[in-house]
Structures are given as structure tokens and as C-alpha cells.
Amino acid sequence: MPKEWFQNWFNSPFYHILYKQRDTEEAELFIDNLCTYLKPGEHTKMLDIACGKGRHSIYLNKKGYDVTGIDLSYNSIKYAKQFENDQLHFFVHDMRKLLYINYFDFSFNLFTSFGYFKTEKEHVSALKAFAKGLKKEGKLVLDYMNSQKIINNLVEKETKNIDGIDFHITRSVQNGKIVKTIDFYKDGKNYSYKEEVNDFKLDDFEKLFSLSGLKIEKLFGDYHLNEFDINSSDRLIFVCTKI
Missing domain, CATH: 3.40.50.150 (Vaccinia Virus protein VP39)
Incomplete structure (x- = not known):
């Protein structure tokens, strides 16, 4: 699973x-x-x-x-x-x-x-x-x-450089969730993670x-x-x- x-x-x-x-x-x-x-x-x-x-x-x-x-x-x-x-x-x-x-x-x-x-x-x-x-x-x-304030002021795309890593972050609202994707490259490898939090x-x-x-x-x-x-x-x- x-x-x-x-x-x-x-x-x-x-x-x-x-x-x-x-x-x-x-x-x-x-x-x-x-x-x-x-x-x-x-x-x-x-x-x-x-x-x-x-x-x-x-x-x-x-x-x-x-x-x-x-x-x-x-x-x-x-x-x-x-x-x-x-x-x-x-x-x-x-x-x-x-x-x-x-x-x-x-x-x-x-x-x-x-x-x-x-x-x-x-x-x-x-x-x-x-x-x-x-x-x-x-x-x-x-x-x-x-969540209401976040949705009202949603930053759809940004990049944060921390410890030499460029974290490319995108945000959207999908099916009652605030969805954040985090993409970055480190040591010859691409990584992609996601956060999905209900907009309660x-x-x-x-x-x-x-x-x-x-x-x-x-x-x-x-x-x-x-x-x-x-x-x-x-x-x-x-x-x-x-x-």
C-alpha cells in the first residue's frame, strides 16, 4: 500500500x-x-x-x-x-x-x-x-x-533558496484542499513532494x-x-x- x-x-x-x-x-x-x-x-x-x-x-x-x-x-x-x-x-x-x-x-x-x-x-x-x-x-x-486568508492571498508560485537548494513551490486549491507541490534538484537527482491540507x-x-x-x-x-x-x-x- x-x-x-x-x-x-x-x-x-x-x-x-x-x-x-x-x-x-x-x-x-x-x-x-x-x-x-x-x-x-x-x-x-x-x-x-x-x-x-x-x-x-x-x-x-x-x-x-x-x-x-x-x-x-x-x-x-x-x-x-x-x-x-x-x-x-x-x-x-x-x-x-x-x-x-x-x-x-x-x-x-x-x-x-x-x-x-x-x-x-x-x-x-x-x-x-x-x-x-x-x-x-x-x-x-x-x-x-x-485557510480563508490563505485562499484570498494565495501565492501560486515561488522559489526559495535554502542551503543551496532551489525549492520550487506551487500552490492551488483543489477539491476542498490547499495543495502545495515542492520540486527541487539535489546531488544529481530530482525530487518532488506534495502537501495536501483540507481548507477547513x-x-x-x-x-x-x-x-x-x-x-x-x-x-x-x-x-x-x-x-x-x-x-x-x-x-x-x-x-x-x-x-
Whole structure:
């Protein structure tokens, strides 16, 4: 059975080269703002879903929390494991499958690490797994792109030169998905990868959450936790409570 696009791309070293400019300060600011809002107590148990190489998990752990990071990418988890300690653990795990039941106080799914699957059933399965893993009245933070703003301002073609590689990127909207193709040449070989993310909007998430045992508590539009505006906000950030 052929692998899904995210299994190939996220496990590739070129994924981390293309996105290595992601702002660590911005990520830490977002975590700081979330913690100010959520007010987690001592020994709070947290799950970082689709944690990548663990930058959010590591920072949360430095703030004193018991953190578990999961990701489908073996290479990312292999890298993250070097940072493990008594209160920081990483596992290769598919978010559509349950990890623990009634265990975490908070779960985080950050930087548009959702919306990859082909069917509504798969997305609901993932959200149900998130919800079942939470303790009673536990909270999920899901950080998604504001797909409406992206579609309104779609950059159809661009080239980024990073570490001597010209990444040729094209974007389009196809069948309810924002599709990005990434083509480049390296060491005598041509490479081509794809990202396909559902252009979920607020009403789509309201439906998905209602099917999954989650209730929206608060909605934010950026990493400073300002109010969400469909036309101007960069992000669509949900704080959901387990029902």
C-alpha cells in the first residue's frame, strides 16, 4: 500500500531544511501565552500531538511540565529522543489511534498538524483519540491555518533558496484542499513532494468537534491570542474542553 504524502514528506530531511527558518522565539511566545491563558498547575501532564523534532515539547518540559510528544515520523522522533528525561518522552505514534485514556490535562496540536487525511471519518477518529486521552474537563489546543486568508492571498508560485537548494513551490486549491507541490534538484537527482491540507474553516471544525466529544471554549486568531477575524487573522486557534 503506497504511503500517504505526509508519511514521505515529514520523514524526509528536506522537509526540515525547507522549514528550518520557523521562528523559535515565536513558538515560545505562543507557548508562554497559552500557559498564561490555561494556567496549568504543577506536575500537569501534557501531550504534544505531531510534535516533529519536539521544539514545543522541549520548551513545555523546561517550564516544568510532564510532556509526551508523538509523531508519525521515525526520523523526527529519533532526533527528539536525545532530549528525553523523567518528565519528557517521545513515541512514534499515529494520531488517529489512542495512546492513553483519561491521562492528560492538556493536549496540543500545533502549527497546522491536522487536516491531512482523506476522509471525515479519519479526522473524527483523530479528534476522538485526542478527547479520550484527556482527563475529565481536560483541554485540547488545536492551532490551524486560517485557510480563508490563505485562499484570498494565495501565492501560486515561488522559489526559495535554502542551503543551496532551489525549492520550487506551487500552490492551488483543489477539491476542498490547499495543495502545495515542492520540486527541487539535489546531488544529481530530482525530487518532488506534495502537501495536501483540507481548507477547513470554523464551521467545519464546529462539526468535527461535535462529532468527537469536544466543545469549543475559546477561539483565537494569532499567537498573541488576539480575537479571530476570518479575513485578517493568520491562525485559527481553538481551545476545546472534553465533554
